[in-house]
Amino acid sequence: MTHEICDWNETKNESSKITIKFFSKINNAENIFSLVKKGEIEKCFINPETIISEEHLLMATIRARRNQKNNSMKTRTIESEILWCLSPYKGVGMAFKHFGLQENFTEAIVLSFEEQPDFSVIQGEELAFNDSILQKHSNVDKIKDIYQISEDEIQLTSLKESVIMKMSVNNLRL
Amino acid sequence: MELISQGAEAKIYRTTFLGKPVIVKQRFKKKYRHPQLDSRLITRRLVQEARSLVKARKCGVLTPILYQVDVFNHSLIMEDLGKSTVMLKHYLNNNQQKQAAPLLKEFGELISKMHNSDLIHGDLTTSNVMVKKVIRKKEEEKKEIEKEKEKEKEKENENEIETEKEREMEKEKLIMIDFGLSFSSTNSEEKAVDLYVLERAFLSTHPNSKQLFDIVLKSYSENSNNKQKIMTRLEKVRRRGRKRSMVG
Numbered sequence: 001m002t003h004e005i006c007d008w009n010e011t012k013n014e015s016s017k018i019t020i021k022f023f024s025k026i027n028n029a030e031n032i033f034s035l036v037k038k039g040e041i042e043k044c045f046i047n048p049e050t051i052i053s054e055e056h057l058l059m060a061t062i063r064a065r066r067n068q069k070n071n072s073m074k075t076r077t078i079e080s081e082i083l084w085c086l087s088p089y090k091g092v093g094m095a096f097k098h099f100g101l102q103e104n105f106t107e108a109i110v111l112s113f114e115e116q117p118d119f120s121v122i123q124g125e126e127l128a129f130n131d132s133i134l135q136k137h138s139n140v141d142k143i144k145d146i147y148q149i150s151e152d153e154i155q156l157t158s159l160k161e162s163v164i165m166k167m168s169v170n171n172l173r174l
Numbered sequence: 175m176e177l178i179s180q181g182a183e184a185k186i187y188r189t190t191f192l193g194k195p196v197i198v199k200q201r202f203k204k205k206y207r208h209p210q211l212d213s214r215l216i217t218r219r220l221v222q223e224a225r226s227l228v229k230a231r232k233c234g235v236l237t238p239i240l241y242q243v244d245v246f247n248h249s250l251i252m253e254d255l256g257k258s259t260v261m262l263k264h265y266l267n268n269n270q271q272k273q274a275a276p277l278l279k280e281f282g283e284l285i286s287k288m289h290n291s292d293l294i295h296g297d298l299t300t301s302n303v304m305v306k307k308v309i310r311k312k313e314e315e316k317k318e319i320e321k322e323k324e325k326e327k328e329k330e331n332e333n334e335i336e337t338e339k340e341r342e343m344e345k346e347k348l349i350m351i352d353f354g355l356s357f358s359s360t361n362s363e364e365k366a367v368d369l370y371v372l373e374r375a376f377l378s379t380h381p382n383s384k385q386l387f388d389i390v391l392k393s394y395s396e397n398s399n400n401k402q403k404i405m406t407r408l409e410k411v412r413r414r415g416r417k418r419s420m421v422g
Contacts, residue, residue: 008191008198008244008251009175058192059241070246152234161239162231168240169228172221 001129005062016065020057020111022048022133026124029105036101041121044079045101046109049139050086050146053131053160059167060085061111074171078113088147088170098146107137183219183354188254191241195254199354200247216248219354224250226293226356233291235284236349255304255349262348263300266380275389277305280348282393285372288350289365290399296355298368299375304349362400366407369394373412 006015026032035041051057064081067073073081075092087095101108109129110119119126127133140159143149147166154162175189178197187198201216203209224243227250231237239253262281266274281303288295295302359365369391376383395401 005192008187008189008196008242008249009247055192062192063242066244066246072246150232153232156231156234156236157239165228165231165240168243169221169224172224172243173245 003058005058005065007062007066016113017115018061018111018113019117020109020129021119022107022109022127022129022137023119023122023124024107024127024137026106026108026122028123029101032108032122033101035121042077042079042112042114043117043119044082044111046083046086046111047099047102047105048107048109048134048137049102049142050099051109051134052138052140052143052163053134054129055160056163056167057082057086057109057111059164079111082111085170086167088166090171191251194241195256196241197238197252197254198249199252200249202248217245220245220248220250222357223353226353226358227252229291229293229358230288230350230353233287233293235287236347237353238349238351255306255351259304259306259349261301262303262305263379265305266300266386271382271385274386277346277348278386278389279393282390282395283397284348284350285369285390286394286397286399289368289394289404290397292358292360294357294359294364294368295350295353296357296368297352298372300379301375302350302352304351306347306349362403362407363411365400365404366411369404369408370411 001021002017002019004012004015004017006012032041032045036045046057061082063085064073064078067081067085068078075081075084080092080096083099084092084095086099089095089098106124108122108124110122112119143159143163144154147163149159149162149166156162175187177185178188179186184199184201187200189196189198191198201220203212203216207215220243224240227237227240238255240250241253242251243249244251262277265277285295285298372390373387376387380386395405398404
């Protein structure tokens with residue numbers, strides 16, 4: 001799935017292209033892990049347990065992009081910045097721990113800013129990247145715990161909305 | 175992108191963001207201030223407003239969804255409530271007291287929820303509360319139509335219950351907006367001032383405002399955790415005058 005994303009005060013000419021794919025039944029986790037650690041893959045790998053909707057990931061992505069444009073990233077690359085923007089924790093380590101690749105992972109959401117991204121390194125089954133797939137593969141309890149969302153808040157509107165709101169005030173530097 | 179209004183503190187734009195209609199509230203720089211100080215001030219206010227929006231939701235008060243906080247442009251990107259909402263101010267001018275009463279009661283409840291969580295709105299007026307008609311989603315409508323068809327074959331009594339349920343689903347909801355002056359405080363003085371500001375707002379914008387405000391106040395005191403203290407404070411504030419806080 002490709003998206004053209006641009007910020008609220010930008011024109012369509014200034015938009016960036018991103019490609020997002022959902023992979024399941026991955027059998028070469030160790031290989032991918034080592035490549036990512038070496039920095040040889042320019043893609044963002046996200047733990048699908050923690051993503052509740054397309055919007056959820058896109059909001060974090062656009063914030064990371066804005067940080068990069070303003071030379072104000074907390075992490076070293078835009079790929080890791082996305083994980084930090086998803087995270088309610090101050091530290092980058094916690095962001096990687098919860099939202100990044102887990103040990104012996106079999107599923108991952110893969111995001112790329114490249115013009116012509118090559119996903120062949122991932123050996124697994126590709127599923128569609130949309131809200132219904134994301135809801136099936138997400139761990140609602142984990143999400144509620146990480147973002148500290150109470151039942152009352154979910155009752156008010158929905159988990160999707162509560163997550164977006166909580167994420168918007170993550171790590172606001174004064 | 176269009177500029178819809180401009181206040182003392184910020185400009186409000188309407189535009190689309192990630193395919194969604196949004197409202198962007200951009201605080202502007204005051205050139206008469208020292209630039210560094212100014213930057214810190216507006217960022218602090220921005221962050222305070224953002225946190226208040228989230229805190230309001232946490233205590234059960236509906237607000238527009240906050241999508242992003244653009245610290246570089248000192249802007250808040252929020253849900254555009256759109257044409258399905260109307261200010262409580264206009265609603266009260268166009269509807270009779272009887273019809274508005276349940277909404278005013280709900281308004282009192284919402285303020286008490288905020289105050290119980292020590293959140294002061296700071297600018298309580300009927301222009302800062304939006305009334306939204308709950309629009310049923312298409313899927314729900316289809317299900318309803320199917321249910322109705324089945325029940326047409328059955329007794330009349332059941333149809334009556336169905337219409338009651340329909341009425342409940344079409345109930346109007348209140349959404350609080352503009353947390354630009356809001357802050358956290360446990361002080362009952364601040365809460366009393368918050369209520370007083372609303373009382374004055376009612377007086378200046380609506381006829382028979384006393385009755386309307388009384389409904390709100392009654393509902394507030396029924397739901398407040400600190401009714402006694404806040405009510406006595408309110409009396410004191412009334413005697414003193416507009417927006418006068420004894421603290422600071």
